[in-house]
Amino acid sequence: MSDDALPAEARADAGPGTVQAMLARACGSEKDGPRFALLLQEALPSAERLGTGALRELAPLLKHVNGLFARADVPIGYRERVDRRLRALLASVDEAYLPEGVLPVHDAWAAPLRERVRDAPSPDLTRFVRHLASLSAPRPTRAWHRACVALADEAAAREEVAECLRVLAEDEPHCPREDGPHTDFSCGYHHLVQPHHGDVARGLVWAAALTGGPEAVPRLRAVALRMGTAGRDLYEGPKVAGAAINALGAVDDPSALEALWRLRTPVTNRALRKQLDTALQAAAERQGITRAQLVERTVPAHGLGPDGSAERVLGDHTARVAVEGAAAVRTTFTGPGGRTSRTAPAAVKDGFPDELRRSKALAKEVRATLSSERARVEGLMSEDRVWPYAEWREFYRDHPVTGAVVRGLIWEFQGEDGLWRASLADPGGAAHVRLWHPIRAGVDEVRAWRERVVDEQVRQPFKQAFREIYVLTPAEEATAAYSNRYAAHIVHYRRLYALFKERGWQANFLGRHEGGHHGEARGEFGGGAWRACFHHEPAGDDGDWAIEHAATDQVRFERRHGGRWREAPLADVPPPVFSEAMRDVDLFVGVTSIAADPDWADRGEDRRAAYWREAGFGALTASAEVRRAALERILPRTKIAARCALDGRHLVVRGELRTYRIHLGSANVLMEPDGAYLCVVQGRRALGTLYLPFEDERLSLILSKAFLLAADHKITDASIRRQIGRVIT
Incomplete structure (x- = not known):
């Protein structure tokens, strides 16, 4: 008999002794993770065919095997199936026993529950932890909800759950260097939650939301932000981040809605963005309003007054955080003599360091909200949204942050006669309001507004009076399904890709890998009802692995039908949607084209010099x-x-x-x-x-x-x- 395995017929009819030998042989390979897992995959099916009595005799060995496997360096693809079978076997012979590895052996976030299991084990606590680990979807069922709360109470585990969430949100991750020198290579980045512990972490996040309610909201948001965004020394954890986002959507409290709103800007992962939209949609349906209404009603005011400012008295000085215009947030300090400074006086720095830190944090939050609102309101240019006047006044004009954006824009007000009249100021008494778009206006009206904006030196938060408009050309009417208006341009690819992200478009990354020779960037317009698709590809043979330049191609449009997208003729695209989408594409090409590169002329007889001259000085x-x-x-x-x-x-x-x-x-x-x-x-x-x-x-x-x-x-x-x-x- 070989050292690697027993004959197939022996495994099929294996008795307790044979199973014991197979498990022992597997344990001898604990240093070789994949082999360890493969040998256990042979042994465990034989163990599952044993009777209850025989399994109980093998329980100590099974627990030993489980402990070794929990600590072994096993790839996640090998680990999951073995973990599932081992845990099922142990549960069948000892209901109170929690297999090692269900909770992470080392990770700090699981320590409160892990220590409780070690110091005060009980069947109730084991059932609760097993229930947490059973969650394998971003959103659990209602039955899972009910069972989770009941099991948490039976195990008296609410305090431990809240502490686990706190550690996930705030504490430093476990460093694998502490586990041995062989892991030094991974210390640049850390897993806050190891991939094979994603389910139990996801269950814990939901348990914290269900048992903690509104009190858990700040930490749920912190977890979503910490594990759903890049830029720190942590690997992203979209599974746990998605659980935190969906759990926020289930908390029926205004603070949870505000937290979801604040996540809209920093979270750029495509899958998480979808879950964020789903959470907002669910919250909107609970309140009987649309998702767009929910978003505009949950814009945080940050404690600012109607004039967009907040003041704090710090000894003899008054610190003031104020929104100034549509693009600036200022912090000023006024002393006893009425003198104002933008830098904190020494008396404030020395005497009120915590309050000063809070003022700076407030200014940073307001600045982020102002930037997000400016982008959100500009996004409304592709929609035909109409607001009842009272609703617009409450959530737009009179909002301390959004109002700073609104007051520099042209709006249309519908009177009792049903006619729409454009105005920079609120005339009052209107029935409905909508955002003015030059594509709905005549040439003379657009010219008049441009003259007025300049004469009155109105600094608009984004181009509105001077906004570019794009209408179908005869060539586009002829092609019907696509536009070649911005095809055949040579662009700097890295800049183009960065601009896609900045403008909220989703795109695959071009490269020498499979599927990397055709690029398609997609941007949503019209409140998510329409999508523009901008095609591009590598430009020639740059030679390097990384793509330096790209060539632009067609722009096509798709319309949402339920959960699917279907291509639509250009003639069916609403004019504001077409104009705003083509405006973005014009921006992509204009900013990233080699024609705008002042250094290109120094390349001599470059093969793209003709394009540079034509596009750089063309129409x-x-x-x-x-x-x-x-x-x-x-x-x-x-x-x-x-x-x-x-x-x-x-x-x-x-x-x-x-x-x-x-x-x-x-x-x-x-x-x-x-x-x-x-x-x-x-x-x-x-x-x-x-x-x-x-x-x-x-x-x-x-x-x-x-x-x-x-x-x-x-x-x-x-x-x-x-x-x-x-x-x-």
Whole structure:
């Protein structure tokens, strides 16, 4: 008989002695995890066929095997099936015994329950822990809910459950270096919860929510944030993070809804985002409202007053956190003499360190909410949402954070006559309200709003009056199913992928791996009813494993039908959805195209030089046309107005030494009279108090170059001076 296994016929009819030998042989391979698991997979089916009496005789050996296996270095794919069979066998012979490994042997988060099991074992406690480990789905059934609460009370384990959740949310993870030198390699990152303990951790999170209620909310949010986001020295744990998100959705308390709202921005994992949406949907259905209504009703106010500020008296000083406009949150300190400073005085730092820390934390939270609200409200541009006036006033105009975004926007108000009238200010007495979109307005109305925004120097939180609009072209009507408007561009792929993430699009990553030769980025619009798909692929043969450049292709649209997406003709796409989706694609191409790379001209006869020249100085896109419209209104107010003129697709700037043509799309510069390219990499400069109606990095770059070149005789940069030519001596 070989040392590796017994004959198949012996295993089939194995008695207690044979099973004992098979288990002993498996234990001899404990240092070789995969082999240990494979030998146990042969032995355990034979053990399962033994009678109850024979199994009881083998119970000490089974417990010994279980202890060795719990500590063995076994890959999760081998571990799960063996764990399940071992635990079932032990439960059949000793109901009060909790197999080692059901709770982690080392992890700190399980210590409260693990120590209780060790010091005061009981059948009730064992049943409770087994129940926790039985949860194999993100959302348990109602029967699991009821049994969990009853078993926790029978075991008197509520206190231990709450402490386990606290450790998961706050304490440092177990470092595997403590288990032996062979694990040193893994100490850069740690598992807060090992993958094979995900089910019991998930059950514990749900138990904490069911038994702790609203008191568990802050720690549930902390667990979701800690295990559902990247960027620290912890591996992500989407299984446990998903449990925390779903458990928050089951807590019927306003604090839980606020916690879910705050998770919307930092959680970017696609699967977790879906679970977050599901949790919000479930909470909305409980209240009889839509998910969109729930989101806007749970925007945290952070204790701010109606004016968007909160004050704390710290000795002789008053600390004030205030929302200033749609993009800034300031913390100021006012002393006894009325003098205000943005830095904390020494008396506050020394006398009130905890209060100062809380003020800084409040400012950080408000800043995050303001940024999130600005993005959320801009997302409404693709929807045809209509609010009852009272509802809009409560959750938008009068909200201390959202109101700062709302007050810089144009809204449409429907009067008793049924007509819609656009206004920057709230006229009062309207029946309904909706967000104004230029695609629903005529050319004259859009022009009038642009003039007014500039005349009154309104700084809008995002482009609205000057927003680009995109309508179907004859070519798109002909293709019917897809748009080639932004096809055949060469872009910097890493920048493109980062911009997908920034704008909330989901995309696979291009590479030399299987499936990495076709990219598809998807963005949802119209409140999630529509989806745009932007296709792209590696551009030629960069040679390296990592993709450096990508070539853009078609844009297609899909409509949601229940839980599925179906492709839709372009003609069926609502105009606001089409316009907003194509605006994003225009942004992707415009920002990441090699045409906007000022260093590309230095590559000599590069095979993509022709594309660089054509796209870098070609026809203006919709976003570039909007820059032109803004410059028409901004330039006359500047000190360089007499030196500037708009000529087709260029801003022409007359310097003391030469005349320059700045392309309004790429911001590339040509010099007259020979049309030589001028590389101005460090063209940005502070624009001081110059008013801009919206934030646009390319517009700021164009203006900064214009100011620089209008005074070209004062340029000190040797590289720029050398390019301008012999005129400079």
